[in-house]
Amino acid sequence: MNIGVPHEVMIGEARVALTPMACQTLVDAGHKVYVQRDAGTDSGYADAEYSEIGTNLVDDAEQLYQAASLIVKVKQPLESDLRYLRDDHILFSYLHLAADIELIHKMSDIGLTAIPFESVSDEHGAYPLLAPMSQVAGRIAAIRGASLLFRNRGGRGVLLGGIDGAVDGQVVVIGAGVAGSHAAAAAAELGAQVDVLDLKQDKLDALKRQYPAISTHISSAELIEELCLQADLVVGAVLVAGRRAPVILKQSVISRMNPGSVIVDISIDQGGCVEGIRTTTSEELCYVDSGVILSAVPNMPAAVARTSSQALSSAILPYVVELAGCSAEALANFPEHCEEKVQALYRARALYRGELVDEVLQQEVDSASSQSTG
Numbered sequence: 001m002n003i004g005v006p007h008e009v010m011i012g013e014a015r016v017a018l019t020p021m022a023c024q025t026l027v028d029a030g031h032k033v034y035v036q037r038d039a040g041t042d043s044g045y046a047d048a049e050y051s052e053i054g055t056n057l058v059d060d061a062e063q064l065y066q067a068a069s070l071i072v073k074v075k076q077p078l079e080s081d082l083r084y085l086r087d088d089h090i091l092f093s094y095l096h097l098a099a100d101i102e103l104i105h106k107m108s109d110i111g112l113t114a115i116p117f118e119s120v121s122d123e124h125g126a127y128p129l130l131a132p133m134s135q136v137a138g139r140i141a142a143i144r145g146a147s148l149l150f151r152n153r154g155g156r157g158v159l160l161g162g163i164d165g166a167v168d169g170q171v172v173v174i175g176a177g178v179a180g181s182h183a184a185a186a187a188a189e190l191g192a193q194v195d196v197l198d199l200k201q202d203k204l205d206a207l208k209r210q211y212p213a214i215s216t217h218i219s220s221a222e223l224i225e226e227l228c229l230q231a232d233l234v235v236g237a238v239l240v241a242g243r244r245a246p247v248i249l250k251q252s253v254i255s256r257m258n259p260g261s262v263i264v265d266i267s268i269d270q271g272g273c274v275e276g277i278r279t280t281t282s283e284e285l286c287y288v289d290s291g292v293i294l295s296a297v298p299n300m301p302a303a304v305a306r307t308s309s310q311a312l313s314s315a316i317l318p319y320v321v322e323l324a325g326c327s328a329e330a331l332a333n334f335p336e337h338c339e340e341k342v343q344a345l346y347r348a349r350a351l352y353r354g355e356l357v358d359e360v361l362q363q364e365v366d367s368a369s370s371q372s373t374g
């Protein structure tokens with residue numbers, strides 16, 4: 001299989017999907033790997049590290065997409081990628097399509113096959129390709145929130161905790177999954193008083209077992225309002241797999257929050273869980289609305305590109321190996337006799353040769369089109 005690793009083009013994106021070490025595995029397995037020049041530079045991987053192990057360096061995106069049939073990248077394709085994608089391409093990357101219905105239509109028109117990283121689930125119902133980046137984003141949310149609370153960043157001048165004679169910072173985390181747990185753990189380690197809300201008791205119990213000092217609660221609109229009105233930092237980290245994020249923090253609450261308090265919406269890649277929130281970038285991290293600082297960067301892990309590239313590359317490599325090795329039929333009909341990872345890739349397909357095959361996504365498309373016509 002000819003595998004292509006493009007240079008990422010999203011603002012602030014610095015990750016590379018496959019490190020040289022991961023490419024080595026693919027080259028050793030007999031695949032041709034094409035890497036766009038500078039794809040790994042911002043993660044600290046020089047072109048020479050790729051060429052030394054027998055990958056083919058190509059100068060630009062056009063050559064990369066032309067040479068490869070399996071495209072492995074970090075973030076969803078933008079216009080500069082879309083123009084080179086073809087109907088025989090298999091695209092394997094984060095896509096977050098429930099938040100970008102237009103992209104579904106564009107990829108469907110091209111006729112390609114798309115498998116979102118975030119849709120690949122394992123036999124335990126976990127999402128092994130989303131988890132490492134959620135861990136990173138959770139940790140960053142606490143650190144970023146803590147620094148935006150500094151007075152010189154416009155915050156309310158609160159240090160999250162651990163100071164004798166001063167009140168600890170109050171942190172509210174909505175969602176006790178992978179991102180939320182890591183945000184809560186990092187905030188607790190900084191000394192803050194942390195409250196975590198989720199709809200699932202088992203998620204809250206697991207977190208409480210690990211961090212007894214964290215307060216956990218079954219989520220309700222009333223409790224979110226009560227806790228957020230006292231909070232210094234609120235982190236949104238909810239997910240309903242495959243769907244647009246539910247709006248759980250309302251404008252009517254935000255407008256009454258403490259001036260200079262901070263909201264970090266990790267769920268922005270799925271459309272955001274904070275009412276009316278706008279996407280921000282690594283260059284313009286936040287904005288102020290009703291005196292509250294809001295940050296909603298859809299590629300937070302890019303801030304620590306080297307760590308994130310290593311974690312992402314190790315997580316996806318076993319799936320890239322299977323994808324590169326499996327026959328075209330394995331993605332056409334359920335591959336009953338193939339190993340679990342190939343079946344997981346089949347189940348994760350969003351588009352197959354231009355046809356939208358993810359039923360949950362189809363419902364999201366239908367609901368978006370009924371809202372626009374209604």
Ligand SMILES: NC(=O)c1ccc[n+]([C@@H]2O[C@H](COP(=O)([O-])OP(=O)(O)OC[C@H]3O[C@@H](n4cnc5c(N)ncnc54)[C@H](O)[C@@H]3O)[C@@H](O)[C@H]2O)c1
Pocket residue numbers: 118130131133134135137174175176177178179180197198199200203219237238239240245246248265266267268269270297298299300301
């Ligand atoms: N911005 C970024 O750079 C970035 C990076 C990684 C992950 N993410 C996003 O972070 C989000 C969380 O990912 P995750 O891996 O932690 O997911 P997860 O499935 O592990 O956790 C999500 C949690 O949200 C809870 N939840 C769902 N609806 C809820 C509601 N109405 N109220 C309270 N809790 C609710 C679920 O029960 C679950 O425990 C996803 O949208 C993911 O795409 C963003």
